[in-house]
Amino acid sequence: MKRIYILLFISFLFSQEKSLERASSALRAGMFQEALIHISESVTKNPKNPEVYKVKGLLHEALDEKKDAIISWEKCIKYSKNKRLKKEAQVHLKNLKID
Amino acid sequence: MFKKSLPIILVLISSCYDRPVINTNYNFNEIKSINLSSIKDYKDLTGSGEMVQSSLDYNFLKYGFEVIDSNKNKFILINKNSKNMLTLSCIITEYTESESIVLPYRTEDRGYTKTIINQTSEDNEENENFEKLETSTTTHAGTLSQGSRIVYSQSRISLILSLTDNKSGRIVWSKSTWYSGLELQRTINMCLKDGVNELRKIIR
Numbered sequence: 128m129k130r131i132y133i134l135l136f137i138s139f140l141f142s143q144e145k146s147l148e149r150a151s152s153a154l155r156a157g158m159f160q161e162a163l164i165h166i167s168e169s170v171t172k173n174p175k176n177p178e179v180y181k182v183k184g185l186l187h188e189a190l191d192e193k194k195d196a197i198i199s200w201e202k203c204i205k206y207s208k209n210k211r212l213k214k215e216a217q218v219h220l221k222n223l224k225i226d
Numbered sequence: 227m228f229k230k231s232l233p234i235i236l237v238l239i240s241s242c243y244d245r246p247v248i249n250t251n252y253n254f255n256e257i258k259s260i261n262l263s264s265i266k267d268y269k270d271l272t273g274s275g276e277m278v279q280s281s282l283d284y285n286f287l288k289y290g291f292e293v294i295d296s297n298k299n300k301f302i303l304i305n306k307n308s309k310n311m312l313t314l315s316c317i318i319t320e321y322t323e324s325e326s327i328v329l330p331y332r333t334e335d336r337g338y339t340k341t342i343i344n345q346t347s348e349d350n351e352e353n354e355n356f357e358k359l360e361t362s363t364t365t366h367a368g369t370l371s372q373g374s375r376i377v378y379s380q381s382r383i384s385l386i387l388s389l390t391d392n393k394s395g396r397i398v399w400s401k402s403t404w405y406s407g408l409e410l411q412r413t414i415n416m417c418l419k420d421g422v423n424e425l426r427k428i429i430r
Contacts, residue, residue: 147376154378159408178329182376188416189408215406218244222405222416225423 146172150182159189177207184219197223246401246424252391254398254428258308260389262293262300268321278318278385281414285422304429311392314425319402320384323410329376381410383417387425399428 146168153162163186169179180203187196200223203216262282265275283300286293292303302314344360384404390397403420407413 151375151377154376154408178376182329182378185380185406185408189412218405222420225419 154182154186159186162186163190175206177203177205177209177212180206181212181216184216188219188223193223244402246399246428248428249396249398252396252398253310256308256310257304257429258306258311259304260302260429261311261313261392262302263313263315265316265318268318271321271323274318274321277411278316278383278414278418281411281418282316282422285415285418289422289426291426312389312398313392315388315390317386317388318384319386320382320404322382324379324381326377326379329378378408380406380408381413382406383410383413385417385421387421389425399425401425 146165150162150165150169153159153165163183166179166183166186169176170183173179180199184196184199184203187193187199197220200216200220204213204220207213207216262279265279265282267273267275283293286302294301294303382404383406384402386400386402388397388401389399401421401424403417405413405417405420407416
């Protein structure tokens with residue numbers, strides 16, 4: 128039983144790493160739509176990671192998806208304990224909310 | 227000497243913060259026009275000043291300002307009947323076209339609680355129905371492991387905008403702003419959007 132748990136956990140980690148690797152490659156290639164798909168997969172697997180929400184927010188901004196960007200930055204603030212990251216998220220939120 | 231330079235020092239110190247610094251004694255309702263002084267390049271990055279300049283024009287136009295580019299200078303016309311003329315200067319304090327960002331990705335295993343319930347029913351010697359209930363609970367604490375990482379490049383822009391009264395030479399408004407993003411042009415636009423938005427609050 129213990130072995131099954133360990134195997135499940137390792138496979139979970141690998142599937143996350145794969146989607147992150149794909150997201151990183153797509154980001155570096157400037158394929159923002161594709162990167163967003165993989166980042167969204169990572170968010171589903173680990174929905175409380177503020178760093179992933181930061182990248183998701185940046186991607187939504189680059190794709191002109193203002194509403195989704197606001198949601199991502201708000202979640203970044205919610206789950207982050209890092210002051211710098213929180214400040215960055217606040218700056219983005221302020222600018223995105225300007226009419 | 228100190229008394230004279232104190233307002234300038236205060237403006238410069240305060241411009242380090244996000245909120246704009248405003249000279250409350252100045253009458254912003256009497257502005258005729260704002261001259262847009264040319265923006266110098268950041269260090270040796272040729273064209274950086276021009277990029278910020280064109281983005282500034284774009285943002286002013288976007289917010290409904292009338293930008294006039296005559297042979298001698300570029301300015302924004304606010305009110306023909308007013309007298310005061312201001313000059314807007316913009317200093318680029320940071321201009322990073324592309325910097326590599328590595329975000330460590332932490333995976334959180336929140337642990338689990340396993341409860342086993344054994345329920346058995348058996349007859350004893352006196353033929354009475356006897357029920358037996360056993361429970362055991364195991365708790366796994368969980369771990370926080372750092373596995374993969376996200377590597378990407380981002381742009382970062384930081385600017386200081388200041389308004390100076392042409393007649394007195396006083397700095398009447400100042401604002402520092404910064405932004406980061408995946409694309410340079412969008413980052414500059416968003417950075418100036420904040421600055422121009424703050425500026426229009428005092429003019430209109």
